[in-house]
């Protein structure tokens with residue numbers, strides 16, 4: 001018996017196994033629209049046997065994108081291509097999910113392969129906003145564009161945009177919704193004391209800094225059907241003196257549970273240039289964050305960060321560190337990773353494959 005290949009039922013959604021594809025920006029949209037690239041990128045990973053496919057950080061508003069190439073779901077015309085992707089993913093046995101978010105003060109950036117620096121308004125960028133008026137990069141070398149400090153009206157507008165986006169995600173046939181509360185983007189930047197300098201009800205104490213995340217989640221949960229799971233990705237540690245600790249995020253997880261959240265997806269980093277990056281080899285010890293949050297709150301967790309080996313993923317699930325093991329970079333290397341892992345763990349691969357493949361090479 002493999003824990004990694006055991007089914008998981010949460011609300012009315014059944015995951016065929018515990019392997020998930022972590023959300024990954026593709027920087028390949030025009031005007032936020034999904035296209036053939038997204039169908040092939042996500043679809044091939046469903047054919048590859050994953051139980052859960054989380055579509056990339058998808059902007060709730062046009063100016064909430066990280067880069068001009070980022071995905072969006074801020075208008076109804078963006079629903080149809082996502083629906084097409086989802087029909088294919090579901091036909092091949094994976095659960096469809098989307099991460100919705102707002103980039104906050106890290107928005108209006110060039111793509112990573114375009115250098116990743118802030119784009120000025122006359123370079124194809126746009127005005128940005130956040131909890132503070134301080135630029136992400138105080139040294140002025142890369143992400144140095146100054147955001148506008150959000151007013152209370154901005155805060156209300158953003159919550160309403162999250163709600164409208166969640167409704168569109170439902171129309172697009174997503175089965176699991178993930179709110180992006182990590183990596184220095186808007187919701188995380190409100191919670192992190194490294195960024196939030198406000199002195200109103202949304203800044204200062206831990207409770208005040210948590211308010212934006214919690215009010216957003218509460219509003220989204222009210223429109224996201226009760227029978228479908230809701231997840232929040234947290235930067236479960238800022239990994240730097242003066243930043244959020246896992247204990248802060250244990251508190252946050254308890255508050256999220258009270259608001260009907262089913263999964264906490266435990267990532268880390270990204271709040272400031274000095275804080276640790278949210279992508280790369282140093283994400284390895286993030287699995288420990290998922291373990292602590294699961295053990296101390298009872299919430300289901302997703303673990304992510306340098307998960308590459310079948311036995312490693314099996315151990316994460318079997319030992320109760322997390323309920324789902326997410327993979328990003330390894331899934332880019334090998335979309336068929338779940339099938340290879342099944343083979344290594346002595347699990348039948350045929351049920352994971354479409355007939356076209358399984359008939360000939362399934363075991």
Ligand SMILES: Cc1cc2nc3c(=O)[nH]c(=O)nc-3n(C[C@H](O)[C@H](O)[C@H](O)COP(=O)(O)O)c2cc1C
Nearest residue numbers: 022023024025056057279283304305306327328329
């Ligand atoms: C190309 C790429 C794009 C990413 N985009 C997102 C994203 O849209 N949302 C997010 O929360 N994390 C994003 N991440 C972070 C991953 O989801 C993951 O948390 C991180 O890469 C660590 O996992 P890994 O070691 O398996 O790569 C991205 C990572 C990569 C490599």
